Amino acid sequence: MSLLAFENVTLKFGGLTAVNDLSFSVEEGEVFAIVGPNGAGKSTVFNLISRFYDPFAGSIRFDGHDLLQVKPSGVATYGVARTFQNIELFEHATVLQNLLVGRHRHRKTNLLSEVLFLPSARRQELENREKVEEIIDFLDLQAYRDKMISGLPYGVRKVVEVARALATDPKLLLLDEPASGLSVEETTDMRWWIDDIRRQMGITVLMVEHDMGLVSGVSDRVLAMADGAMLALGTPAQVQSHPAVVEAYLGKAS
Amino acid sequence: MRIVFKTNYMQDIRPWKDGYQLTLYLILLVVVAAAPWLLDDFYLGELTNVLIWAIAGLGLMVLTGHTGQVSLGHAAFLAFGCYANVILLEAGVPFLIAFPLAGILTGIAGVTVAIPALRLHGIYLAIFTMALSILMDDVIVLAEPITGGVGGKFIGGVDIFGLTIDRWGTPAPFFWLVLAVAFLVTLGYINLLRAPLGRSFIAVRDSEVSAQAMGVDIARTKMISFALSCAVTGWAGALMGMYAGAFNNETFSVLISIQLLMMIVIGGLGSIHGAFLGAIVIGFLPQFLSISKEYVGALFGGSTVAIPGLEFGIFGMILIGFILFEPMGMYGRWLKIRTWFELFPFYRKDMFKRQKSYLKTERLR
Amino acid sequence: MDNAQLLISGLANGCVYGLIALGFVLIYKATEAVNFAQGDFMMLGAFVTIGLTNTEYMGLPFWLALPISLGIMGALGYLVDRLIIRRLFGESQTAVVILTIALGFVIRFVAGLIWGHEPQTLQNPLAGKEVRFGGLVLGMEDVAVIIVTILLTWGLYLFFSRTKLGLAMQGASQNQLAAYYMGVPVKRVQGFIWGLAGVVAGIAGILFAAKGSVDPTTGLLGIKAFAAAVIGGFGSLPGALAGGLIVGVIEPFASRYIAAGYSQIAPYALLLAVLIFRPNGLFSQVRIKKV
Numbered sequence: 001m002s003l004l005a006f007e008n009v010t011l012k013f014g015g016l017t018a019v020n021d022l023s024f025s026v027e028e029g030e031v032f033a034i035v036g037p038n039g040a041g042k043s044t045v046f047n048l049i050s051r052f053y054d055p056f057a058g059s060i061r062f063d064g065h066d067l068l069q070v071k072p073s074g075v076a077t078y079g080v081a082r083t084f085q086n087i088e089l090f091e092h093a094t095v096l097q098n099l100l101v102g103r104h105r106h107r108k109t110n111l112l113s114e115v116l117f118l119p120s121a122r123r124q125e126l127e128n129r130e131k132v133e134e135i136i137d138f139l140d141l142q143a144y145r146d147k148m149i150s151g152l153p154y155g156v157r158k159v160v161e162v163a164r165a166l167a168t169d170p171k172l173l174l175l176d177e178p179a180s181g182l183s184v185e186e187t188t189d190m191r192w193w194i195d196d197i198r199r200q201m202g203i204t205v206l207m208v209e210h211d212m213g214l215v216s217g218v219s220d221r222v223l224a225m226a227d228g229a230m231l232a233l234g235t236p237a238q239v240q241s242h243p244a245v246v247e248a249y250l251g252k253a254s
Numbered sequence: 255m256r257i258v259f260k261t262n263y264m265q266d267i268r269p270w271k272d273g274y275q276l277t278l279y280l281i282l283l284v285v286v287a288a289a290p291w292l293l294d295d296f297y298l299g300e301l302t303n304v305l306i307w308a309i310a311g312l313g314l315m316v317l318t319g320h321t322g323q324v325s326l327g328h329a330a331f332l333a334f335g336c337y338a339n340v341i342l343l344e345a346g347v348p349f350l351i352a353f354p355l356a357g358i359l360t361g362i363a364g365v366t367v368a369i370p371a372l373r374l375h376g377i378y379l380a381i382f383t384m385a386l387s388i389l390m391d392d393v394i395v396l397a398e399p400i401t402g403g404v405g406g407k408f409i410g411g412v413d414i415f416g417l418t419i420d421r422w423g424t425p426a427p428f429f430w431l432v433l434a435v436a437f438l439v440t441l442g443y444i445n446l447l448r449a450p451l452g453r454s455f456i457a458v459r460d461s462e463v464s465a466q467a468m469g470v471d472i473a474r475t476k477m478i479s480f481a482l483s484c485a486v487t488g489w490a491g492a493l494m495g496m497y498a499g500a501f502n503n504e505t506f507s508v509l510i511s512i513q514l515l516m517m518i519v520i521g522g523l524g525s526i527h528g529a530f531l532g533a534i535v536i537g538f539l540p541q542f543l544s545i546s547k548e549y550v551g552a553l554f555g556g557s558t559v560a561i562p563g564l565e566f567g568i569f570g571m572i573l574i575g576f577i578l579f580e581p582m583g584m585y586g587r588w589l590k591i592r593t594w595f596e597l598f599p600f601y602r603k604d605m606f607k608r609q610k611s612y613l614k615t616e617r618l619r
Numbered sequence: 620m621d622n623a624q625l626l627i628s629g630l631a632n633g634c635v636y637g638l639i640a641l642g643f644v645l646i647y648k649a650t651e652a653v654n655f656a657q658g659d660f661m662m663l664g665a666f667v668t669i670g671l672t673n674t675e676y677m678g679l680p681f682w683l684a685l686p687i688s689l690g691i692m693g694a695l696g697y698l699v700d701r702l703i704i705r706r707l708f709g710e711s712q713t714a715v716v717i718l719t720i721a722l723g724f725v726i727r728f729v730a731g732l733i734w735g736h737e738p739q740t741l742q743n744p745l746a747g748k749e750v751r752f753g754g755l756v757l758g759m760e761d762v763a764v765i766i767v768t769i770l771l772t773w774g775l776y777l778f779f780s781r782t783k784l785g786l787a788m789q790g791a792s793q794n795q796l797a798a799y800y801m802g803v804p805v806k807r808v809q810g811f812i813w814g815l816a817g818v819v820a821g822i823a824g825i826l827f828a829a830k831g832s833v834d835p836t837t838g839l840l841g842i843k844a845f846a847a848a849v850i851g852g853f854g855s856l857p858g859a860l861a862g863g864l865i866v867g868v869i870e871p872f873a874s875r876y877i878a879a880g881y882s883q884i885a886p887y888a889l890l891l892a893v894l895i896f897r898p899n900g901l902f903s904q905v906r907i908k909k910v
Binding site: 072084093100102103105115117122126128 | 263266267446448454461463468
């Protein structure tokens with residue numbers, strides 16, 4: 001069974017059809033990329049998974065659960081983590097605190113034990129800290145651990161956002177344009193990290209990306225979208241040479 | 255600059271950075287606790303007032319400073335706590351039960367208010383709470399059989415294990431009572447901030463969408479924040495009532511709500527220190543003004559009549575100054591000064607520079 | 620007939636609320652900031668005009684004082700933006716709210732210093748005149764209030780929906796940065812709108828002072844007017860007027876048909892109900908946050 005499955009999902013905003021009868025599935029352990037021109041509905045797909053929007057029709061299933069029955073905060077508890085296109089970090093908190101928020105879904109303590117900071121709360125904090133430190137090591141964020149987000153450069157924020165998503169211990173990681181705005185070196189780093197996330201951590205990755213170099217470098221399968229509908233689905237090479245894609249996307253872009 | 259080498263995760267988890275810092279705060283606590291021997295009754299009373307305002311400020315800080323929900327109506331919860339405390343005491347409930355219960359009841363009232371307010375953002379929530387605060391005045395008048403209406407209520411001394419605590423009769427024990435409440439609330443607050451719940455408050459404040467994506471239930475988190483905030487505010491209200499001795503519907507007017515919000519902004523939003531620093535300004539400003547008025551009067555031979563609105567006017571100017579030049583409040587300024595000394599001479603002006611957020615509308619048409 | 624009389628006086632009151640609400644909405648529409656000192660601007664407008672015309676002060680002729688005081692108020696609005704609000708460019712909405720509340724305190728304090736704390740009335744050519752209409756006796760001031768308010772709302776509405784400048788202002792509020800890139804002089808637009816809000820507050824103040832008496836705490840009326848603006852749906856000019864009228868009319872009727880104390884409660888109770896059930900106001904625009 002696939003990890004994530006979209007079946008005939010349609011979403012309309014007023015008269016505008018943002019996603020049109022879209023079906024695809026993401027298998028466990030793969031890196032799956034969604035490409036397409038601006039306004040093709042790529043980010044909308046992510047926002048549908050995050051339950052920010054209710055689809056007009058169709059079903060979204062994750063790991064055997066019907067996601068449409070879950071409230072937005074419940075998606076993370078099933079093991080879906082994500083980053084945002086325009087970086088949505090907690091600006092006035094440190095990197096460490098940001099990552100620790102990622103551990104929120106593993107919270108076992110309650111209000112009383114936290115206000116009194118009982119030994120159970122202390123233990124939980126130590127556990128969270130150990131997990132978070134692993135991720136800080138993994139993504140080389142040691143130098144920024146106690147820095148406020150509001151003072152960090154863009155490239156670092158991008159990495160912190162990935163780190164925060166990893167801190168939730170997800171099964172599926174959604175990356176919304178992980179390389180946008182990054183320098184060539186930073187993009188290369190990101191590419192190796194995505195590879196490592198899949199290989200070392202065994203996390204399935206679903207990403208939206210414009211950088212075809214990155215897409216063909218790391219993804220197993222690519223979905224090309226235009227106007228909310230599927231154009232082509234296959235290996236990066238297949239999709240890149242697909243006539244409809246060339247016409248709608250690459251033809252215009254390059 | 256003192257650099258603490260961390261060898262253990264507990265060093266980040268415990269509330270103090272190192273022994274030096276812990277010692278400083280302990281000394282501060284001891285000095286404040288010794289205030290009854292150091293100050294005369296008048297200034298002890300003023301200090302008590304400052305601490306009560308600080309507790310109220312901590313209450314509002316949870317909601318506004320850490321969860322990002324602006325409330326212009328916390329005077330309503332001060333009133334609720336105050337009346338709850340007195341009514342329970344009058345019913346013969348011992349103080350040690352009545353007082354905690356007053357806060358808990360206020361917390362429940364806060365949640366009741368929070369449920370319809372959950373969908374409201376920013377200024378809409380501010381005006382919602384402001385309307386509550388205005389209505390509270392009328393509700394107290396209408397509920398005369400319980401609240402005493404315009405005539406108000408009186409409260410004398412209370413009894414704790416045979417020890418009488420009275421603001422006028424025994425100012426020292428009353429001061430210690432207030433200090434104990436302030437201390438415990440602060441301790442709980444510190445604990446909260448180093449636990450998941452406190453972090454989820456900050457997450458909701460800084461980005462609701464990504465908090466949600468991390469599994470934080472926004473509605474629930476806001477409700478808990480309202481509950482804690484209102485409970486603490488309720489305790490502050492109960493103490494305020496005991497401090498004033500008599501109160502009616504006008505004691506907790508909407509102006510008090512506004513003053514409380516301004517206080518934590520001046521002190522510094524999003525920090526525990528801010529509540530205390532702001533309370534010091536609120537508490538001592540009237541004294542400072544009357545002293546300087548006498549001084550100016552003596553110098554120029556002018557009269558020393560009261561100028562209505564002076565206190566609020568000056569307070570408003572201080573606030574405008576802070577928002578323009580030090581949006582992080584007194585605590586933010588203090589951090590900068592400390593960093594300047596620690597790094598001397600390597601401090602750079604833009605060290606605390608924050609990124610500006612350009613306004614994008616949430617309206618769609 | 621009594622009810623009709625009550626309705627007319629309620630409408631006249633409501634127009635004043637509506638005018639203050641108009642100031643709120645103007646600034647919000649163009650800059651998405653909320654000026655909580657709008658009520659105090661109105662109070663100041665009233666006092667400035669009183670200071671110019673009333674015989675115990677400067678004693679200028681009413682029709683000469685009128686443009687001068689509106690000019691002063693416009694300049695004041697512009698200066699508030701220029702000297703204070705503009706520095707907050709890029710800060711949160713809440714910072715502006717708190718700042719303008721503080722500004723209100725300062726204005727009240729200063730007005731009290733200059734004009735004292737006794738209630739005063741504006742000496743004006745309409746004072747004491749009456750209009751008979753059917754069986755109703757209407758004060759000329761009330762009629763003037765209603766006419767001026769309707770004309771002003773209509774004019775501003777046309778300005779925002781028809782003129783290039785008005786549309787540019789709306790654009791500036793939707794996305795400051797984008798508007799800036801598109802060549803809209805965002806800062807100048809903002810200064811202009813604050814000046815305009817000052818003038819509207821001046822008009823409201825003059826009408827209010829002609830109808831009744833003002834003292835420095837009159838500025839607190841702004842809270843009620845803000846309630847009116849929210850009831851009408853923040854961001855819509857006709858909505859602001861409608862909200863003002865609703866609040867103005869509901870007050871006398873609540874105190875007549877429920878109990879005296881309820882004229883205070885009714886507007887805020889209505890506000891709470893609107894916020895709970897129709898958070899976008901009775902005449903609303905849709906609100907969805909986009910990620």
